[in-house]
Amino acid sequence: MPSRTVAFLDEVPPPLREGLRQLRDELGVPDDFPAEVIEAAQAAAADVQLPVTDLTDVEFVTIDPAGSLDLDQALHLSRTDTGYLVRYAIADVAAFVEPGGVIDDECHERVETLYAPSRRTPLHPEALSENGASLLPDVVRPALVWQIELDADGAVVDATVARARVRSRRRYSYDEVQALIDGGQAGDVLDLLKVIGQLREQAEVARGGVSLGVPEQEVTVAGGSWALVYRTNLPCEGWNAQLSLLTGMVAADMMLKAGVGILRTLPPAEDHAINRLRRTAQGLGISWPQKVSYPDFVRGLKASVPREAAMLNACTTLFRGAGYDSFTDGAPKEAEHAAIAAPYAHVTAPLRRLVDRYAGELCVALSAGEPVPAWVLDALNDLPSEMEDSARRAGKYERGIVDLVEAMVLAPHIGQSFNGVLIDVDPDRRAGRLQVPDPAVEARVKGSRLKLGGEVTATLVAADLVKGSVDFRVF
Template identity: 40%
Template structure:
């Protein structure tokens, strides 16, 4: 969930400034903590016993806020994905103190030096987290995945589960996973290819020390286990989206394709990074050729993320098909309720729909209010992510003032030029006119201030 790793703690002062600038709430008020502690003691009384099913979790090694656990079984030629999601709604009531605080926060904020949770740790890292070897209330969504990767929500139930293992991306062994884990992710990947989906999951960047107070930014390629685990969440979210659409309700995650101007800007970015993008090849097709172990390709995926029109949430509207262009499908967020406010309500709606029950009025009402709340949280999170990257880039460039860099102009407006450095994954602005997209120019680094997370370039003659 972090965009950048800082194992050197080189960013600590700058991160403190970012937390202050964006009013990141590190602590919860005493009354919220007390309410959460009381809620954590609730015993599950409306849940089936599924502790005999072998669920496991797969996350970063240090994660303790575990939203999802999974089990897989065969059903003829189909695979059944039993995806257990933390039953946050069991602990948080509509309108209670914890709920009101969550509506103020919207999401968990992740920074390289820690996180600011959506809910108090006694819930997210304790009573509601699907930790191993303890019984936990969950909502199990069973998704049927056929041989072609098509998904269908077979059912949902509240149940108590007992995860048998907390597996980590960087150390998981195939023997630890359900036998059909690879096959299920293969099917989902194949279905994505047929749909023409173009999910962009940029790798994390990492600050590493070079010595003498110098640092560099490198990319940490996503592990295969991360990609496969993401396929499980994707399958569940797609199946839930279809079920909610059929029931004419829900809250959907939508995202447009990059517009023509953004695609042209990306072509200039590819040029700057030395990537060959055939003129007639669509962006989605070009993305499939990228190798994220190559830092130039990884930098391009970051540019794609920045170039998109931005994702948002929309409630169901009669006659409108909510569309997520990178997924090439209707899509919801339901699998991370410990970290996103909206997911708690989508889970509740899907649980009701799957069991032939009406969606609770409080959930339907929330669907109308959540888009604005989540948009505000998404905007804040995006600004923080950008500030963190700016901080790391400024740290990397500090001490190189006066150095000339090759760059390509990716965009031009009344404020000046937007540039992509050719040899570093840095996007910056240069004041002044006299350039058009696609121009190759030289720029001089004037200043790099990590505390203000700013970089200043000027065009060199």
């Protein structure tokens, strides 16, 4: 399911601290790493064994949000006589984490990296996540390098993955990449990011896959003043995401052919869910002809149009059944991720997500024709529930953070009126969710005879900075 990204750029304001503390306590968010875990990480980073295969002559680059140091992926793209070669280097976290050791045990408690104001709760100690295992520029690192051959249309011809030592040349931000591409100064690799990314987007359309361009809420800071704005992704973010999707699809295919693996799954939307969305579109006054499929309909929506943004928000309900499925004795009958319209596995973010370390190690063994390590097989049974439980906690934490910031931003404005659009309405039409463009807020609202998609003026009557709740009323 699409998530909201909150970029915190300053110290946590005092009004937010108690609410944040209570939220962390309620969800059991861990604090600092135990001393023995930190020591083990520092020792592992200082004594890592580099792979024999040397790809340090390949000019890999990383593309991430500005300021990121936990760099999971580096890429190099080139043309071939018949198409393209995608080299995708993934941080080799297994080179640093001993199965059953103290770091591994702590990772199974944390499961994934969580983000909050001025503070990350990382999956791995910083000695690994932002240093020894991260694919930072100008240092040699161990990596799992995917080499994916594509034809001229961007379709997969062949794929392998193996350990190698790599050296990234540069750490790009998305803004930098987009500016270079738009200005005609990108160079071969970034130019090909656009070419291959667009080819893969076309392949997604042909498969019947869909990506939701839901606006993200982002916290900005200027002159000590905090604000909420909506942000839409840059085109290069979509092209970069297509490479990650490509790698995950190739990994899933490798696992299914071998009859062993762990997939990220999403069941197909049931007819009643699609019909409900059609009724929502009707309520919003958006045309959805019967002959137009759900993916084609979604691709025509613009997040910059309030009613269409409300429709995109409603479409996120189809992503809520996502889970994981592991198997060791033959491929499962239901293996597809419905939004991607293909089988898919998480293998590209091992610094931030536990399952990727296991899935990556499994693919390295399968690609080499070697037995899957016992420590990987032993974990497959429990990984789906670990990941799903963690995803629920991360979702509540993420939503709770945004709720707290919304309450803080709105608290000085109690009694004032705001214009917004009703993006969800309860059956009795007495309550719903209001999307306010300025400040960028989504909150519960009460009234009478509320209409989905209606543009209303609502009065802010309360804002609780500890509970992270706000109360709007349409009088």
